Structures are given as C-alpha cells and as structure tokens.
Amino acid sequence: MTINIDSASDRSRPADQPVLEIDHLKVTFATDGGDVYAVKDVSLDVRSGEVLAIVGESGSGKTVTAKTILGLLPETATSGGAVLINGNNVISVSAAKLRQIRGRDVAMVFQEPSTALNPVFTVGWQIAEGIRAHAGGAGGKRVSAKDAKVRAIEALRKVGIPDPEHRVNYYPHQFSGGQKQRVVIAAALALNPGLIVADEPTTALDVTVQAEILELLRDLRDKYGTSIVLITHNMGVVADLADRVVVMYQGDVVEEAPVRVLFAEPKQDYTKKLLAAVPHLGRNSASEGLRERAHQGSPVLVEATNLTIEYPGRLGTPAFKAVDGVSFTVSPGEVFGLVGESGSGKTTIGRAIAGLNRTTGGSLKVLGYEMLNLKERTFKPLRKNIGFVFQDPAASFNPQLTIGDCVAEPMIIHTNPSPAQARKRVAELLESVQLPASYAQRYPHELSGGQRQRASLARALILNPRLLIADEPTSALDVSVQAKVLELFKEIQAEFGFAALFISHDLAVVDILSQWVGVLYKGKLVEQGIGSQVMGAPQHDYTKRLIASLPVPDPDEQARRREAHRALLTQ
Amino acid sequence: MATLIDAPPPTVAAPTSKSAGGGLGRYILIRFLLIFPTIFILVTLVFFLMRITGDPITAAQGGRLPQEQIDALVHQAGYDRNLFIQYIEYLGHIATGNFGRTISDGRPVIEMLAKFGAATLELSINAVMVALLVGIPLGMFAAHKRDKVPDAVLRMFAILCYATPVFFAGLLLKLTFSVGLGWFPVAGRASTTTELAMGRLAAPTGVYWLDALRSGNLAAFGDIVHHAVLPAVALGLLTAGVFLRLVRTNVIGTLGRDYVEAGRSRGVSEYRLVTKHAYKPALIPIITVMGLQIALLLGGAVLTETTFEWKGLGYQLAQYLTARDFVAVQGIVMLLAVIVAITNFVVDIAAALIDPRVRY
C-alpha cells in the first residue's frame, strides 16, 4: 500500500503502530432518568490502512464510540479511559489541541449527506473551511482563500466529482444524494487525515449508490492508505469493505475478529444470532422451487392497467410522474413484493390502492372498485377488506390513545361492536401477533419499535381483510427485530390467508416473503416474475444492476459479486 | 406585537431547485401580486369596521353641534348614502391617492401623511438600528452559551425588553436620563433652531439626520442625534428583545444540525461555527420573522412618538384619536397597512435570496 507523500510524510509511523487506540473507553450520559451507560468498556485499535467495522444494533454504543474518537460528545457526556490518536488522548486534550486533531489526524463521514452539508454555503467553501481552520504550509501560516479552494478542488477530484473546477462553486442541493456523500468524503479527505470515521456512510443511500460509495472508500484505503472506522448495522456492508470487525452490544464489545473468521465461525451467541437474523439474498426465498405464479384462478383483488399517477407541479412547472404506465395484478392469498429504490413510485402505488393518493391515468381496480375518480363514500364499505401497515411504527399510532383503542378503531368504524366484543377481539389479535393482551391498556410510547409494528399488524388485521398493504414495515427496525417481525408476518399470512402487497427497498426481505416480485424503477415496472427467478436471473438491465449492487453478508461471496458488479458496469 | 420564533408557513411557498429556471422570478412576481389582496382586505375591513356604527362627523362633533347642523354636514359629505356605494367610491378615491380631508383641521389626509411620514420613518430606522446592533450579537452569544448564566441573563433581559411597554420604557428613560441626569432632552425631534434650519432646506427627505448630513450642517446633526437617542433606545429595545430571542432560538436550532457537527469534526472553531456555519442558515427564518416585527415596530412607534412628542404619524394618530377624527385615523391606518404589506414583501424576497436553493 502507498502512503500519500504530500501530507503524510510528517506523520509517517511504523506500520505496526496503531493509528487509533481505544483503551477501556467508558461513556456516561446524564439524562432525566438518571445516568445512562452508553459505552461500558470498549478497547480496540485500528492499524494503518485497515478498515475496522464496528457493528451493532441501536443502543449498542457504536455511534457514541465513533463520536468519542473525534471528541464530539455533548456536554452531558462524561467519558473515561483513553482514545489515542497519534499519541494524543482525545478525551483529555485541550479544546485547542482537539481542534487541531480534528480534520488533520482524523475526520468524519456522516450518515445523512443532505444534512451534513450546509445548504447555504457552496461545497467549496465548506471544504475550504476545514482547510483554513488549520495552519497549513511550512510556516504555520493560515491558508489563503485561494489556496484553500485549489485544495478543495483537488479533494473533489479525488472522490470522483466530475468537473471539480466548476462544481466547487455549487451548493449542496445541486448534487445528487450519492454525489453529496462524495462531497462529504472529500471534505473529510481535504487534509489527508490518516483516519476516517464513517458513521453509517451508506445507510441513507440507495443500494446502487451504496455500491459506488463503498467502492470509493475502498479506493481511498488502497490508494492513500487511509484507515477507516466503519460504523454500520448492515452486515452486507461489513462483508464488502471491512478487514476486521468489532461487534458491540449494549455498550460492550462482544466479539472481535477478522472479517472472514467472524462470518465463517462466530464465537459468541449474540454474534451468531445477529448473523442468523440478517436476510441473505438467495436464501429462504418464499418462491423457492416455484415454476409458475401461485394463487391464480380466482378473480384478482387488485388490477392495475397502465396505471399512471402524477403529482401536479408547483407554480406552473410540469407535473411529476411518480408512477408511469404500470400494470400488475394481485390475486387472493398471494404475497406480491414490490421493490424499488427511493423515488421509484412504490409507496405511491401502495397508497393509491388504499385510497390515500389519487390516480391520474390508466386504471386501478381494487376489489373491483375503479380508483380513478375515487369517491370516498362509495369506497368506504370496501375499506374493511383492506389493511395497511405503515413504515414508522412510532408515528402510526395516535399518542393520545391506548393500543387497544387504536387496534379496535377499524372495528368500531365498520361493525359497531359492543365494548366487550371489541376488547375480546383486540385481545385475540394481540395474541395472534404475539403480544400480551394486557398491552391493550398501554400507550404507544410504552412499546418498543418491534412491538408497535406487531400492534400495527394487529390493527390492520382486526377485520380479517382480504388485502394487506405493508409499506416498508420493517425498515425502521433493528435486524434481529426485523427477523422476528418477518417471521411473524409469514406465519400470520399463512394462517389468515390474506393477499399482501409488500413494499420494500430491501431485495432480500422481499424475497423472503413474496412469491411474486415486481421491480420498479423511476415509476415504471421494469420486471416482474417469480421471486427466486427475478433475484436469480434478472432480465432487465436495471434489475441486474440492482441485484449486483446488493452486498451479501458473506465476505467471500461478496468479493465474487463485487467483481461481477464491476464487470456489469464496464460492459 | 408580532413575534414569532419559527418562521410562519409562507403564503406562497418559496420555489425549490425542482422548479429551477425562472422559479425565482415567478416567485417574486407572485409574492408581489399578493400584496394587493392583503391591502385590499385591510382597506375593506378597516372601512367597514370604522363605518358600520356611524359616520365620522357624528363621532367627531356629536354633542357639540346641534343635530340639524350635524345632519346637514353629514348629508353634505355624503355619509348618509348607502354604505356600499360609499365603499366603492372610497376605493376609487384611494386608488387615485385621495384619502379625504381630516375633520378636525380640514387638511387633505394625504398631505398630512406626507408631512409626518418621514418622522416616523426616521424613528423606525433609528430603532431598527438599535435593535439589530443589540439583538443579533447578543442572540448569537446567548445561543453559544445556552443554558449557562450569560444565556439566562440575556434571556431575562430579552423578556424584560418585551414586557416593558414602550411608553413605560420611555418614562423610565426620561426620568433617569433627562429629568435626573439631564443628559438628553425630554422630548421632540430637534431643538427649535434645528427645526427651523431643516424647514428651510430646498428638497428635504424629511429624515432629519439625513438632511443634516446632506446639507453639511454638523451642529444640527449633533442636535438631531442628541434628540434621537432616547426614543430610538425605547423603541429599539422593545424590538431588540424579540430579535435577541429570535436569533438565539434559531441559532440554537442550527447549531444542533449535522452540518455544524461536520464543521466541528473538521476543526472549525466554535466562534466561526456560531457566526458563520450556524448563523447563515438560521438567517432565513430570522429574516422572515424580523419582517413581521415591522408591525410590532410601527405599533410601538405610535406609543413612542406620543411619549416623546415626536411629531410623526403615531403622534398625529394619538391626537386624532383624542379628537375622534376617524377620517384622519383611517388614513393613517391605511398608510401603515401599505407600509407593512410592502415591507413584508421586501423581507420575504430578501429571505428567498439568501437561500441558494431558491436562487439556483
């Protein structure tokens, strides 16, 4: 590996000495409910040119650990132990010294590129701010604005922004999501730090963009020898990029191992459970062995023919076509998986079927009812046959009502039951979704995310609907919780026998549940077919790219897939 | 007394990058056109509210003149006709700049507006300068020191500024600095000599310190500033308290954003994070809301002018109110409505221009 000459010469260190050393780190937060021990005892090190992944679910303390490396904890936090970067203990150095370390020795890449960039300054200015904050050059003088800009252009070029001389004067909103993340990485690279802390760098991105950013990070490591601390919950990303993995759980390090060892033979129970919960494309496919579409024969529940949905443009701008000429059917008992990246129109279709969005062209028949020119009064009786599960379990319950009231609401509206009947039915349903009946008296905030999503499922199913629409029902959940909810969904679907439209951006999740899968791209249904066939032998170019971009949680398999992906792109 | 902390939902959404190309121009045009319904609504409301319970002549002269004479006057002025017809007529008049004649001293309202408007403008400019100079730096400082003692002190200061009615602040300032210490004059815009000098100028703007500077009369300028201090402070502090809180809240909001954290992670100093990285994005809501403070300022100006016998529109308004001369009152209220509508337009455009998402 090569060390970048122009900057790293003064900080060159013996290859075996760690770039970062964390020794018995402890972080405590003062909160209303007393002290919270976010990080209990973490020790790890990162060597030069190494990618260390810290993985864990929410509450594991991985993000807090990452912030500690740059001294970015809020004032309510107290930390103990040591975080050594180039001989400086970040926890105890002075504020002035800490500022010197930040950006020069260690830099950060954030999760959400659109919020990590200041909307009212040009990207060049923002990158230059970091450069000018540090005395540059030999004499320790401030860097002039002109020089800083030159270096900002250089940084943009490094991360593959085309035409950086021109783009350096762009504002963040003029870049796409993936480009924004490149700019964030460029800002981190501006002073050639030896270490980059990347906090969920691809979580906010679509899977095809994620592949590009992972590629870029790998390049940085290979070309400049930059060490990377990769914070993530995504095992596929870990398998793709990491050299070594630290697994965290509730503030402690559970296991640490080279990436291949960890995936091949995890030692700790928690790691095993975590890995088992990760959906793996191509395994557990719901359509395994299917040769033709199941559940055909009875009249379809949903029939879209050339369905078009437009959002009117503002101030006379042309309308935006969210859904463009889509045709598909959903039959009774069938689970139809709808996959697509952001902006593909998948959510719009789901909402249109539930009458939350108006259709503007073509035809959409739901339970025989034509949704074009929907009249709420005539559609209302049909609503009892449709259930809906929303993405965000926290927001989909009225915070003022108990879970019991929320779950019973569809019943109260449509069948006017006695309070006792309603209570009984709610208890039955809660049991079906494996929640104690006593939870009916609780308020939504007293449940965890997974529990709320179960309750949401109970509400959707209380009237025994013939069709269930689930819009990204597990994407807000941790992977182990997701696994349980998916399993529950599968069981209940088999038991109740409803048809479902399962909407998700996650191919692996869709494949686990759906026999029939449709792939949406920019409002068009580019491909549909039996799940395992679409995933295994995609026909459309976009589907091929999409599937090739998805990192699988297996380092060796992922290395092969990466090569295939590269080949696909260079074709 | 409009004070918001967060920007209100705009009536017309500022365009975003999606509608790039002509988006800004169209936004300015639409926002400009929106001035007219605003003014129209205010004109209509004020007209009907002030006339629904009687005519202005009876209100002004009722009890002082015999009823027949009043009736004759009312008939002569046309106030006994159908209210709706009078309304249409009134609209026609104000469209041509004719606001009628005052009842108490028989002057054309428009002339009175022109004569006293400049004084109010001058007071408002002075007060806004005080408010900006005090409010913005202190607000940033409070945000930087949030939840610490300086922050609490500044917030108390801001609340006191807002809680003190302008006329009470004026009274306290007068008692302390004029009556007690004798540093500043008790009332008025300028001494008699200066007033005379200003009256002799060929083409005065009416804003005294500007006129004094233009004519090179430094003695007069000193005298004018001397008179302007207390009223400007009284009215300025009222708005300064609001500005302080506005800046504080919004900067605290942006200080918590990822991009500030990102700047910090690159080694940018806290001072620069507050004054640049957090302040500029906070400016968009701040400016919008500051625009709405014009209403607070003008309301305050009425009271300040009365307190300091500053002969502007507000002072006249109080005089006409006492004289129950509602024609004059209506004229002043109308003019202030127009000023408010136009200022808000300018401010909204300024806020839009700061936002690169609108510009590009």
Added chain:
Amino acid sequence: MGTTVLEPKKKSLLNRLPVSSHIRQSVGLQRTMLLIGVVLCAVFVVAAIFAPVLAPYGYSQISDDAGSFPAQAEPGGKHLMGTTVGGYDVLSRMIWGSQTAMAVIVAAVLMSIFLGVFLGLVSGYFGGWLDRVLVVIADAIYAFPTLLVAIVMSIAINKGQSGFWGGILACGFAITAVFVPQYFRVIRAETIRLKAEPFVESAQVVGASSARIISRHIFSNATRTLPLIFTLNASEAILTLAGLGFLGFGIEPSSAAEWGFDLNKAMSDASSGIWWTGVFPGLAIVLTVVGLTLVGESINDLNDPRLRGRKAAGAKGAPGPSTAAAQSAIAANVRGL
C-alpha cells in the same frame, strides 16, 4: 425521553397538569425561570381576585372619612405609593388594575380560542378555497400592528369610550380580533401537519369519517399547545390593553382602574420629577407580563427537544418522536412571545 407532555402516561392528575408537570421535568436555570414566572402569575391572579380586600381604597376613591386625598402626594404614610394629580391612591389603582387586566384576558382569550381553534381545524383539514380565503384574511390581519387592529376594533365597537363592562368587552373584542388569526394559524398548521401523520392516515385507510378524524385524532393532538399559547397571548393582551389605555382608548378612570391609562396621565408628571404615579403601574405591567412570558417560554422550551435544558437531551440520536420538535416549534409560532 422526557416527552411527558406529548405522551400521556397514566399519572396523577397533578402530574398531568400543564404547568406542574413542566416544573417537575425542568432543571437548573430553566426551573428557576419557570418558578419565578409561576410566582409572578400567582401574585397577579391573587391581586385580581382579592382586589376588594387587598386594596386600601376604591379605584375611584379620592377622599375618605378624614377628607380629600392630597394630590400628587409622595409615597409614604396613608398612601404607600403616593397619590396622583387627581388624588387617586396609586397603590389601590395598581391592585384594582390587575382585576381589569384579568377580566380582559379571560374575555379575549376565551373568545379567540373558540373561534380560532374551530376555524383552524376546519380550514386546515378540508383545505380548498375556504382555506385559501381564510389564510389570506388571517395573514393580512396578522401582519398588521396589533395595536392598530385593537384601535380600529374599539372604534367599531363603541367609538372608543365606555364603562367597566362595556370597556372590558370592547377591549376583549378588540384583542380577540388580534388573536383569532394567531390561533387560527397555529391550529391550522398543526392540523395540516397532523393530517400527514401516519396515525391519521391509518384512520383514513380504515374509513374513519372526517368528523371522527378531526375530533378523535386531530383535535386532542393539535390543541396540546393551547396552555402555552394562552400564557403567551395573555401577556400580549395585557400589553395591548395598556397600549389602548395609554392612548385614552381604554376604560374610563371612574369605571375601573387601568394601568395604561394611569401611565398616560403620569407622563406629564415625569418632567416635573414626580415618578411614583408612572413607575408603579408601569412595574405592575412589566412584572405581570414577565411572569406570563416566563411561564410560556419555559413550557415552550420544555416541549421542544431542541431547546430543552441539555441535561434532558438524550444520549442517542433523535430524542422522542419526530412530532415533538414540530409540535413545539409550532407552539413557538405564536405571536406575543
């Protein structure tokens, strides 16, 4: 995570009352400010209710058994805060003034809450042309100086003169005209935000009627901020009332005591060095408004995770549901703070 107000737990009534629950969750300086505010408000309310007992003399009393009160007497002796040029006892008028102020606040705020909340809910939920018209009207009034709105209203109601109840009602109506657009805006914005919340959509999906959605799901969530708006607007009501009184547009001195009016009469005293006639009613206004503002601001800050004391800021990511920030941000969207 300290979103007690947003997410009602089954607690005792005391803990669920707006102000007391806020005192419990506040810390440090924030708590001090809140407590000062509560004490000032309590003094104000007590003075208003018990004015007949507390005040040494009537508000329009200029003599007692011992004869006429002296004019412009300095503070001390029989008249703790001195007397005015007309011989009124300053202390008594100060105490009686709180009664007037409170009557106006109650009248104005009650009227505007009913109208504003109703219009806001309907306009925000149904949208359409009615919404557009109401918004343009509300915005026009909203951008206009409140004092001028109040002046125009009081001219419309009684040509600017009246006795106690007439005056209270006139001032109340005048201030109502100022507040309705504010409540309207706040509730409408909340309604529009809530309408897009998944829990409202999930009610729509199951076929709940508009009436049911508004009453069961939106109303209780949108009106959570009313205690806050109330305190903020109450302080503005006092200032507007004082402004009207100062311009001689309030309540006649013989029918009630009104702080702004007294200040107006005191202006001419100031140049001759007589300070007590103005300073005391002025202080009464300032302290009452400070009290109300402190309470309102503290509630607002405690509701807003962005502004809450750092001690409360949680360890992990975004504290509380996303609605918390939006909700209290809108609460802050009130004039009069």
